[in-house]
Amino acid sequence: MHSGSSNLWSEVHYGLLMLLVNTETIPGYTVVEAKGLVSGNTIRAKHLGRDIGAGLKNLVGGELTGYTELLNESRNEATQRMINTAMSLQANAIVNVRFTTSAIAGGAAELYAYGTAVVVQPNQ
Amino acid sequence: MTEVLIGLLPIIVMGIVYLTLSVIGVVSEQRHEKDLDRREAAIGNFPLFDTKTLPPGVSGTAGQLISGNVVMGTGYLKQFLAGFRQLVGGEVRGYQRVLSRARREAQLRMIEAAQQQGATAIINVRFETSDVGGMKPFAEVMCYGTMVR
Numbered sequence: 001m002h003s004g005s006s007n008l009w010s011e012v013h014y015g016l017l018m019l020l021v022n023t024e025t026i027p028g029y030t031v032v033e034a035k036g037l038v039s040g041n042t043i044r045a046k047h048l049g050r051d052i053g054a055g056l057k058n059l060v061g062g063e064l065t066g067y068t069e070l071l072n073e074s075r076n077e078a079t080q081r082m083i084n085t086a087m088s089l090q091a092n093a094i095v096n097v098r099f100t101t102s103a104i105a106g107g108a109a110e111l112y113a114y115g116t117a118v119v120v121q122p123n124q
Numbered sequence: 125m126t127e128v129l130i131g132l133l134p135i136i137v138m139g140i141v142y143l144t145l146s147v148i149g150v151v152s153e154q155r156h157e158k159d160l161d162r163r164e165a166a167i168g169n170f171p172l173f174d175t176k177t178l179p180p181g182v183s184g185t186a187g188q189l190i191s192g193n194v195v196m197g198t199g200y201l202k203q204f205l206a207g208f209r210q211l212v213g214g215e216v217r218g219y220q221r222v223l224s225r226a227r228r229e230a231q232l233r234m235i236e237a238a239q240q241q242g243a244t245a246i247i248n249v250r251f252e253t254s255d256v257g258g259m260k261p262f263a264e265v266m267c268y269g270t271m272v273r
Contacts, residue, residue: 019188022177022191022250027177027179027185027187027272037246054262058197058200058260059200060152060197061199062156063196067195067256067264068194071195071264099191099266100263101252101266103254103258
């Protein structure tokens with residue numbers, strides 16, 4: 001598996017604790033209660049060694065694997081924080097999940113995940 | 125004459141280094157494109173939709189979020205050429221090719237991860253591109269959607 005394709009939240013949470021989708025409804029489920037907006041964020045600074053490594057890799061161009069992993073891990077962290085908030089609201093799913101990434105200051109990026117926490121029931 | 129050559133030596137060495145790295149960059153770009161072609165052919169026609177619901181005729185339940193991402197650097201050669209392009213304006217083809225590769229790679233990773241989990245289709249596919257390099261031209265492309273099976 002490629003480094004950029006791991007999905008912590010789906011591996012850990014699939015069908016067990018929290019359903020995450022970026023659609024407004026979940027196929028096969030009915031939303032019975034909306035708990036409101038939940039979000040999670042994290043700001044990561046780049047490791048100096050990784051930064052130098054990426055700088056060298058960029059002499060050639062192409063994928064910067066260190067950064068791909070870093071952003072993937074950070075996004076999973078932000079998602080996990082969003083899931084924790086939803087769990088504290090007794091929700092079992094988050095619909096309409098959105099991600100944003102912004103570069104703030106030099107060398108730091110903010111990863112932000114947000115969505116609507118809901119309670120869903122499987123269709124009979 | 126010899127003194128001039130010795131004085132120019134660092135410049136010549138740097139020139140050779142940059143030239144070699146540029147050639148490696150061009151070759152690796154072509155290899156990546158071939159790899160993308162091969163993987164896309166292996167996947168075939170996986171149903172992707174950017175609509176929020178499944179279109180008629182496609183069935184699936186149990187939605188779950190799935191994503192793929194990649195960070196790509198342009199390389200110094202393209203950065204250098206883009207500098208010239210910016211003097212006259214117009215399309216920066218070097219960068220266009222890098223972003224196309226990044227977007228295809230992110231989409232492929234998303235599909236490959238979805239297939240591993242037994243997905244039959246992905247709906248509400250979204251792409252997000254962000255600048256993560258500060259002063260350097262590094263771009264992250266993330267592709268995400270809701271997979272159904």
